[in-house]
Amino acid sequence: MKSIVITGVSTGIGHAAATVAAKAGFHVFGSVRKEADAARLKAELGDLFTPLLFDVTDEAAVKQGAAQVRAALKGETLTGLVNNAGIAVSGPLLEVDPDDFRKQMEVNVTGPFLVTQAFAPLLGADKSLKGKPGRIVNISSVGGIRAMPFIGPYAASKFALEGFSEALRRELMLFGIDVIVIGPGPVKTAIWDKAEEIDISRYGNSPYLPILEKFQRVFIGQGREGLPAEKLGQLILKALTTPSPKVRYAAVKGRLAEKALMRFAPKRTLDKVIANMLGLNPK
Numbered sequence: 001m002k003s004i005v006i007t008g009v010s011t012g013i014g015h016a017a018a019t020v021a022a023k024a025g026f027h028v029f030g031s032v033r034k035e036a037d038a039a040r041l042k043a044e045l046g047d048l049f050t051p052l053l054f055d056v057t058d059e060a061a062v063k064q065g066a067a068q069v070r071a072a073l074k075g076e077t078l079t080g081l082v083n084n085a086g087i088a089v090s091g092p093l094l095e096v097d098p099d100d101f102r103k104q105m106e107v108n109v110t111g112p113f114l115v116t117q118a119f120a121p122l123l124g125a126d127k128s129l130k131g132k133p134g135r136i137v138n139i140s141s142v143g144g145i146r147a148m149p150f151i152g153p154y155a156a157s158k159f160a161l162e163g164f165s166e167a168l169r170r171e172l173m174l175f176g177i178d179v180i181v182i183g184p185g186p187v188k189t190a191i192w193d194k195a196e197e198i199d200i201s202r203y204g205n206s207p208y209l210p211i212l213e214k215f216q217r218v219f220i221g222q223g224r225e226g227l228p229a230e231k232l233g234q235l236i237l238k239a240l241t242t243p244s245p246k247v248r249y250a251a252v253k254g255r256l257a258e259k260a261l262m263r264f265a266p267k268r269t270l271d272k273v274i275a276n277m278l279g280l281n282p283k
Contacts, residue, residue, distance in 0.1 A: 003027040003078055004134075004240065005069060005119055007056055007111075008085025010037040012189035013139060016233035017082060022048040024237060029069050031056070031085065056085045056111030066118040077131035078122040080240040083112040083161075084139045089153040091200075092208045101153050108157035112138060113164065125175045133176035137239045138165045140183040142252055146262060149274065150208075150215050158183075169247065180239045185252035186226030211279050218278075227253050 004021055008014040009030030018028045022045045031052045032038050038051035052068060054061035069078065089096065089104040116136065124133030143151060144158030162181060169179035200216065203209050232251060239245050262270065275281050 001025070001027050003029065003069075003073060003076075004080035004082065005029045005031070005052070005065075005078060006082040006084055007031040007115055009041060010034070013184070013187060013229055013232045013236075014082075014084040015041075016229035017084065017236045018045065018049065018233075020230065020233035020237050021240075022046075026079070026237075029065075029072070031065065056115055057106050059114050062114050062118045066122065069119070070122055073122065073129075075128075075130055077124050077129045078119065078134045080135050080137065081116070081119045081123060082137045082139065082236055082240075083115055085111060086139070086157075088151065090151050091153070092150060092203070092206065092212070093152040095203060095206055095208070096153055104153040104157050105160070108154070109160045109164065112161060116168065120172070120175075120177065123175075123177050125172070125177065127175075133178075135240055135245070136165075136168070136172075136177065136179045137236055138179065138181050139236075140165070140181050140248075142183055142185045142250070144181075144183050149278065149280065150212060151219075166247075178245065179247075180245050181248040182232070182235060182239060183248060183250050183252075184227065184232055185250075186223040187229055187232055187251075188224065188226050189229055215278055225253070227251055 002025070004026050006014055006017050006021070006028060009018040009028075010032045014030070018030045018041070021028050025048070027048050027050070028045065029050045029052050030041060031054055032041065033053070033055050035053065038053060041049055042051060050072065052065040054065045056062065086108045087104060089100045122129065122134070123136065138161055140161050141154070141158045143155040144162045147155035147159070165179050165181045172179060200209070200212050203212055206212075235249055235251055239249060265273075
């Protein structure tokens, strides 16, 4: 039976990817941080799901998870690794708490690095294992190629993940392990309900406050109209199984004119569009 590891499967994209893969007959090893989530997902997905209890920033726990998967595979290679777990820190870069910025980078960049180091041997870097080399799918974002104001920490982490993925893809050619990036736009998940609850009163004395209030409304509205998480789960499965995958898949909902503007317009032009939309022009 083919097996894959997916990090961050308790909700959202990770949960959708685990569900789609299990329905397709894959055995899914999914990372969660809470025993309650492990039990819930085990009851939901049955024998095709094995929970792995670790936080992606905990190197020792990640290595223990890899050892658990190695024992279960009994000398066979792992078909795929999906680095999905992540967080989003927002706020004006001049005013974001440095500890929050560090946490953003630790989870979204160092996390995939630690997980990849731990599981790459099972994907075929360990030549003693039997079976074809596996693939790595890194979940980036449209924010990994285009940075909007007030999500600078998140965009910085995803830009870093894109660079990490490109270097990794070229290095792992030695072992026949492919690396694919998926860069979704907004996806319909519970994260948008949480986003609405974010308290921006900490910026009460900031010149950005009225702009932040508008940005929060626009951003949450776009998120709630985003792609269904199941679509991302299907795309992840495609990236893991299609014979000749692309190096990067974009999954962005929107009108063609908007996509063309964001992709092809000069950056100074985009700056003006965004400034006019949010009220960022100097007064």
